[in-house]
Amino acid sequence: DIQMTQSPSSLSASVGDRVTITCRASQSINNYLNWYQQKPGKAPKLLIYAASSLQSGVPSRFSGSGSGTDFTLTISSLQPEDFATYYCQQSYSTLLTFGGGTKVEIK
Amino acid sequence: QLQLQESGPGLVKPSETLSLSCTVSGGSISSSSYYWGWIRQPPGKGLEWIGTMYYTGSTYYNPSLKSRVTISVDTSKNQFSLKLTSVTAADTAVYYCARLGQQLQDAFDIWGQGTMVTVSS
Numbered sequence: 001d002i003q004m005t006q007s008p009s010s011l012s013a014s015v016g017d018r019v020t021i022t023c024r025a026s027q028s029i030n031n032y033l034n035w036y037q038q039k040p041g042k043a044p045k046l047l048i049y050a051a052s053s054l055q056s057g058v059p060s061r062f063s064g065s066g067s068g069t070d071f072t073l074t075i076s077s078l079q080p081e082d083f084a085t086y087y088c089q090q091s092y093s094t095l096l097t098f099g100g101g102t103k104v105e106i107k
Numbered sequence: 108q109l110q111l112q113e114s115g116p117g118l119v120k121p122s123e124t125l126s127l128s129c130t131v132s133g134g135s136i137s138s139s140s141y142y143w144g145w146i147r148q149p150p151g152k153g154l155e156w157i158g159t160m161y162y163t164g165s166t167y168y169n170p171s172l173k174s175r176v177t178i179s180v181d182t183s184k185n186q187f188s189l190k191l192t193s194v195t196a197a198d199t200a201v202y203y204c205a206r207l208g209q210q211l212q213d214a215f216d217i218w219g220q221g222t223m224v225t226v227s228s
Binding site: 001031032034036038042043044045046049050053055087089091094095096097098099100101 | 144146153154155156159167169170203205207208211212213214215216218219220221
């Protein structure tokens with residue numbers, strides 16, 4: 001199995017801050033990396049696919065980068081509605097795996 | 108607009124079989140562009156992929172659950188289903204069905220609202 005490790009597991013930030021979340025794969029996955037946002041009691045929402053492609057309807061303050069084993073999700077200016085948990089997911093293998101999640105909290 | 112809706116019992120007894128269905132509306136489950144999957148989330152924990160299937164019936168399962176999981180499709184009802192046998196309290200979770208888009212490099216782009224399943228006697 002391909003293991004996905006996210007860091008940090010949680011962070012506190014203020015509205016307007018630039019936030020960066022990291023996801024590392026246990027082996028190279030090229031750019032087969034997707035990012036999701038989940039709010040309490042809701043299903044996850046796709047933000048970024050193929051490491052850096054913005055899903056339709058997602059605000060441009062979200063961006064993704066990386067290739068191989070190291071990937072980053074960046075929120076350029078944190079908004080009140082962005083406080084949530086973020087997950088990465090690899091789709092390089094047919095045996096899919098998610099990262100453990102990063103909870104973004106209000107400072 | 109395509110929507111997914113999970114259905115099934117909210118309470119299952121230990122050692123019994125968990126059975127859920129996902130009804131696809133607003134589109135066809137037989138589209139060649141998509142796979143369909145199940146993901147679960149224990150209370151307060153992260154997401155765990157359970158398995159994925161193609162409308163032709165080919166399936167891929169999480170190795171940790173493979174011996175207990177079956178995902179199947181009923182194209183006539185535009186549904187796909189999950190069966191998980193010999194459940195324990197560790198299988199208590201919110202279960203989501205989702206669409207996996209090949210054109211999105213196999214990302215889950217549409218999700219059901221999720222259904223809570225509790226394993227308890």
